[in-house]
Amino acid sequence: MLDNPDLTAMMSRLADPPTVDQRLPTPLYHQLYVVLRNKILSGVHPLGSLLPSEQRIAGEFQVSRITAKRALNELAASGFVVRERGRGTRVVYQASATMVRSRVEGLLENLLAMGLETRVSLLAFDYRPPSQEVAQALDCDPAAPVQRAVRVRMLETEPFSHLTTHVPADIGRCYTRDELASQPLLTLLERSGVRVDHAEQTIGATLADSEIAGPLGVEMGSPLLRIERVVYARGQRPVEHITALYRPDRYQYQMTLTRVGDGRARSWTPSSHPNPTDTHCSTPTQEETP
Amino acid sequence: MLDNPDLTAMMSRLADPPTVDQRLPTPLYHQLYVVLRNKILSGVHPLGSLLPSEQRIAGEFQVSRITAKRALNELAASGFVVRERGRGTRVVYQASATMVRSRVEGLLENLLAMGLETRVSLLAFDYRPPSQEVAQALDCDPAAPVQRAVRVRMLETEPFSHLTTHVPADIGRCYTRDELASQPLLTLLERSGVRVDHAEQTIGATLADSEIAGPLGVEMGSPLLRIERVVYARGQRPVEHITALYRPDRYQYQMTLTRVGDGRARSWTPSSHPNPTDTHCSTPTQEETP
DNA sequence: CACTATTTGTCCGTATGTATG
């Protein structure tokens, strides 16, 4: 077996002393839950392996056995592990089975493929004055309404992305609410006569608040990948502002960086045609469209 | 008109405003603290503006006034606001004057520039058997030690990235511990005779655990941008595995997507030479009040 | 078959923290 308790204990003492802290506002059992969940998600505890016992965990993290028990029960309630008396706690979570990996190359293909292979539900669709940030990004009057749409995209039956889009009103009126609920926004923009030229996007991270947590099926305080993108038409006119929030356990952003010029040139660029050696990328929902 | 008032009202109720939830593990005052902090960070409450009163906040979020007061006090303790009796609660947070934005173009230039403009502290440097995931990524024997380095990169005096790198032992022995503490790893790899060819990276998000929170200067449970990258030399040999964790308030990943071919081609690619119109890139958050 | 060690499940009593009115 790969599981040598002594070696594992020694290593984790040398390298990673993950700890929980009583002074923090979040309860101990939930801190412990997060630590253990991270270990499962990162493959430290692979599928089928046995987690340490309540007693060992309680000792390692300096908490009572009841606290360790509760953290393990929360893991079981979340579907990461199964617990059996006398047998232990076994990992039943398989990481990348339901994961979507989007490649930065072929953005539009990805969106189209997703539009076909995933479903989207429209949570909101209205015209309202934009926030200061959106108004500046779209270069429009903060007092004039713009079209706002809030959508959640599903893989199978599980949501993985929460999209808030803003489009200038004159462009937004070229398509209907139902069309937006069924077709990719970029397709509708094209059909509206917009010549999409380029986009500027910023990738960050944030926490799920109650507004997001419900529709995305995560608990408040979960980490989310945040992408903010402004799409420009020919002539530098901004035509779309989108704030996308992704569940990192179901969606990650992948790209290949290749060197420009010969080996001595000090420049990199993302390649648009990555090599096909993908040990990671063999995900079920990632097929190229002809 | 497309705008039906009743429909709009119903919809905006579906896309809920931020709320706090008694059932969640984190205490109400901290949930409220996170919500208000997010609003400050995202510019809903800009620098110098007045936050709603305790009474209004308590009403809006359906909590007692004491809970609202405590959340505001935590904001004050964190330095986001100042509170004065009879005057109210005023935002004093100046968003991201110290924010770093890395562009996907010119990766190496960025690293070199950062190496000059930022300082790095070496937290760990040793040789040890790699984890299962690293061993697979580096295509090496899980039992044979590889070089591991843990570094934290500072902007001014504040840390913004936590880097854990793994390099095959034969390559790692080509440079010393002190050299790693002062020079970019890619430079050292080149000097070691490695012809760096391309890299594959995956971007996600995660929560800060106790292991990371301390060195990065954030509290446990904070959101982090997570980039996992494998660098390959000529001939597809993997030479470096890096797991980078970034504070999203100090670092974001920015890129420009430009269309390939003419306007009808359905393909996008990141551009290596973006246009210079950067309304965003000058100041991270809009703070142009003179 | 018993015997034992391990592991999870359940219960108690108590102290502290959180949230409300």
Added chain:
DNA sequence: TCATACATACGGACAAATAGT
């Protein structure tokens, strides 16, 4: 500020299921 209700966390004790000797 105070009193009340509930959640969290602890140490301890015992029962029940499992696996190995």
